[in-house]
Amino acid sequence: MASQYENAIQLLKLIRVDYQRARKELQDVSSHFGDREATASKHLSTALDAMAHASSGYDKRPIISTLQTPPSKPRLQEGEIGQSASEEYAPTLEVYCLGTFQVRVDWKRIDHWRSLKARSLLGFLTAQQGKPVPRDVLMEALWPGCEPSLANNNLKAVVRALRQTLGAIHDRHESFAWVLFRDGTYMINSGIDLWSDVDQFEYHWHLGRRLEKEGKLAEAMSEHETAAALYRGDYLEDNPYEDWTMLRREALKDIYLAILGRLADYSMNNSDYDGCIIHCQRILKKDRCREDAYQRLMSCYGHLGQRSRAISWYRLCEKTIKTELDMSPDRQTVSLYQKLLNDEEI
Numbered sequence: 001m002a003s004q005y006e007n008a009i010q011l012l013k014l015i016r017v018d019y020q021r022a023r024k025e026l027q028d029v030s031s032h033f034g035d036r037e038a039t040a041s042k043h044l045s046t047a048l049d050a051m052a053h054a055s056s057g058y059d060k061r062p063i064i065s066t067l068q069t070p071p072s073k074p075r076l077q078e079g080e081i082g083q084s085a086s087e088e089y090a091p092t093l094e095v096y097c098l099g100t101f102q103v104r105v106d107w108k109r110i111d112h113w114r115s116l117k118a119r120s121l122l123g124f125l126t127a128q129q130g131k132p133v134p135r136d137v138l139m140e141a142l143w144p145g146c147e148p149s150l151a152n153n154n155l156k157a158v159v160r161a162l163r164q165t166l167g168a169i170h171d172r173h174e175s176f177a178w179v180l181f182r183d184g185t186y187m188i189n190s191g192i193d194l195w196s197d198v199d200q201f202e203y204h205w206h207l208g209r210r211l212e213k214e215g216k217l218a219e220a221m222s223e224h225e226t227a228a229a230l231y232r233g234d235y236l237e238d239n240p241y242e243d244w245t246m247l248r249r250e251a252l253k254d255i256y257l258a259i260l261g262r263l264a265d266y267s268m269n270n271s272d273y274d275g276c277i278i279h280c281q282r283i284l285k286k287d288r289c290r291e292d293a294y295q296r297l298m299s300c301y302g303h304l305g306q307r308s309r310a311i312s313w314y315r316l317c318e319k320t321i322k323t324e325l326d327m328s329p330d331r332q333t334v335s336l337y338q339k340l341l342n343d344e345e346i
Helices: 002-032 033-055 116-127 136-141 148-168 196-215 217-230 243-269 275-287 291-303 307-325 331-341
Strands: 092-096 102-105 180-183 185-188 193-196
Touching: 033 180, 092 116, 102 243, 116 136, 116 148, 116 185, 116 243, 136 148, 136 243, 148 180, 193 196, 196 217, 217 243, 243 275, 243 291, 275 291, 291 307, 291 331, 307 331
Parallel strands: 092 193
Antiparallel strands: 092 102, 180 185
């Protein structure tokens, strides 16, 4: 039995080596081909990551977060609030809020929710990054304008439903206190190994900005690329009408657009016109009225000798700005257009 175990360990180590090489090749595929090929590579990457997880036994998060991740919090010691150190495990909770809301407990995805409000509650608590949330704040966020005693009863029922949903994924977690109530506040149990795509997105964004200030542009752009890849969609986009999500959604979208702008400028400055075009097209998917994106596209196609394409982007810009804002393109955009018409260097 021992020899079989050792052989299995050696096999997993070999898988991990191959995985690292395959991961690098998949990143190259994602950066050079279109959305469909990139999506396929990401699916394969997820499978490779599962094998890497099996061989390492340490990192339980998706590989996209392991490029540069904040250090995991230490396990709690005996007597601290949360998961006792006497337990043999601390459950892993992964919460994906960018795009369609998804939750995984120990790699197992939750497909059935006892309550849609339980999903909202988990999203709200996750957004607080481990800080306790007063009961009244939760009541107002999830049931605005509701009579306090009724809202309180609703909250208790939703907390119970959330605990049951998370605990049902694995028998050994069934009695685990996923959500704690202390002194009139609720919070996610700090004994949980919690991972959030929003936290990772903001982490890579801030790290990239810091590297920019230090003059390490290549490293900074790598961080921005990682952050952009984490942005699968707008914040809780399948739950767009709850008031508490709106400010957060717009703030994160602004960060995403700023990241794409930096990547586009970096590509342009390095004469990577194809790369710049891809980033600008992603910007316009989120904001059709961004003239800076149209300007970059016109310049890129001009440099590539495709002036007809550059002019087409100007005309689309002009039509969109007129339709959406009842305005005309600004002077810089028009000047660039005139240079293209006159076959001048841009």
